[in-house]
Amino acid sequence: MTARAAVEHRELARFPWGVSVHESQAGRASTERIDPLSxxxxRPVTGGILVLxxxxxxxxxxxxxxxxTVGAGLVGALGxxxxxxxxxxxxxxxxxxxFSVTLGLVVYLLQAGVLALAVASTYGANDLLxxxxxxxxxxxxxxSLAPYRPAVELAxxxxxxxxxxxxxAVLQAPFATTDVPLATFAVAGSSSLACLGFASAAYALSMNGSILAWLEQAWRSAAAAAVEQRGGVARSVQQQRVSLVNRKVVPYFTRISxxxxxxxxxxxxxxxxxVSIRALLVADIERGWAQALLDELCSRxxxxxxxxxxxxxDDVGRxxxxxxxxxxxxxGMEAVERVGVSSVELRIRETATSVSVRWWLATPGGGARAARQLTATLHLVRGLTHRSRVDTQADAVTLEFEYGR
Structure with a gap:
């Protein structure tokens, strides 16, 4: 393996999206980030839990x-x-x-409000904690938050x-019918919450650890295969250029001879x-990665x-x-081959802290229909990028997101 190939292998062997598995702990990961489709x-299970x-x-x-005793307290808690x-x-x-850290904090604060208002609604009459x-x-x-928040945060x-x-629960102890130590009231009034909450954290920890281990193995195998095939791909590209030149030059030389x-x-x-060959080769060399990608995909x-x-x-894509x-x-492949878009625009810009990406897809069938067809891809985007946004128009769909640096 050459020095360049070794560097590329180390880059590819890193965990997808730029974080090595050894740098990421299962307790601080979330399933939504490392495996969005899981x-x-x-989500249906999450919906069932929330209905319950x-x-x-x-x-x-x-x-x-x-x-x-206080109807407003009950209404507030239910709300x-x-x-x-x-x-x-x-x-x-x-x-x-x-799902962001801020939104997670909002949900936790709302649960604290539920506990407080529920106690207020039955204060003085709750004799069976x-x-x-x-x-x-x-x-x-x-x-229900296990797939969306890290285990450490849930715990x-x-x-x-x-x-x-x-x-x-201790505050309600004086009104209970049973005369037991205060610690017993504390346990009775919080054990169900503790069991479910810590079970959520344990499930998230176990699931994310398994996913990370699997991803590390899969990504290393893919990296090894990519490095082995990269030389062949480079030779194939070079052969295409030589073939292109030969189609123009050889017939001319044959006639001249x-x-x-x-x-x-x-x-x-x-x-x-x-002049034509020189312009062709210069354009091929100066063409950015993003344009080369679109040229390849749009031809399919x-x-x-x-x-x-x-x-x-600035050729940020490279x-x-x-x-x-x-x-x-x-x-791009999903948009061209599955959705059947009529034209594609890809905008990439680099900022001080991120890379901003914007896709514009012209869709004869309508933007809303295209967004439904891209649902699985959109879930990947929202899980693997930052600040993703989807905007549907009558004849197009726009997808924007950022890659963190």
Missing amino acids: AVAA AVALPLLTLLTRADEI LVVISCLLILDRTRAHRPV RDDWAPIVVGLVLF AATAGLTALSAGF AAETLTAEDREEARELA APGAPIPGVADDP SLTTAQRTLLRAI
Whole structure:
């Protein structure tokens, strides 16, 4: 292996999106980031858990309505539960940005509000703490976050909310029918939340650890294969250039060698041929990576090639990691071969902290229909990039996102 190949192998052997598996801990990763499609597959389960979280307090209300002392507190608690569930369901859609740390903090604060308002709604009349619905509902909400938040964050949030729930249980101890130590009330009023919350963290830790281990093995195998084949790919590209030149030069030389004399027309044709070949080779060398990508993909369009324009004056695309370029290629292939776009524009710009990417896809069938066809790809984009955004128009769809540096 040459020195250049060794450097390329080390680059390719890194974990996709620029972070080595050894640099990333399973406890700080989220499934939505490292394997977006697995998070998508878990979304129906997440929805079912959230439906249960909303249904549980309503069912409890039907059986324990006599314990409600402050109706506004109950309404507020139910409202916060519904808002939390809607936030989670909305943010897990393909068209929405990835679940952020800020949004996670908002959800945790809402759960603290649920605990407080639920206690206020039954304060002075709750004589069986083990029947409280709020700790169970908060635990279910935490469990639904397993595919979207890191295990460490879930464990920390569970610990904080468990302590808060235990504290509220102690406040209600004077009104309970059972005379037991305060510690017993604390455990009874928080154990369900702790079990569900820490189970969520454990599940996230186990799942993400397995995914990271699998990705490391798969990426290293792919890297080794890519390095082995890169020389062949380079030779193939060179052969295409030689073939292109030969199609123009060889026929001319053959005709000249058979002629007895050179005419002025022959000399003029030779000059035009030299200028044409030189311009062709210079354009091929100066063509940026993004334009080369579009030229290749647009030539595969069903029926006939389609126009593809790249706006990358600094050739930023060439400096992206292999995995980042792979995602761009996947987006283009899906758009050209599956959606059937009529034209493509790709804009790439580099900022101080990121690389901004913008795809514009002209779609005769309509932007909304194209976005539905690209749903799986959009889930990949939102999980593997930053600040992704999808905008559909009557005859086009725009996809914007950023790569972190």
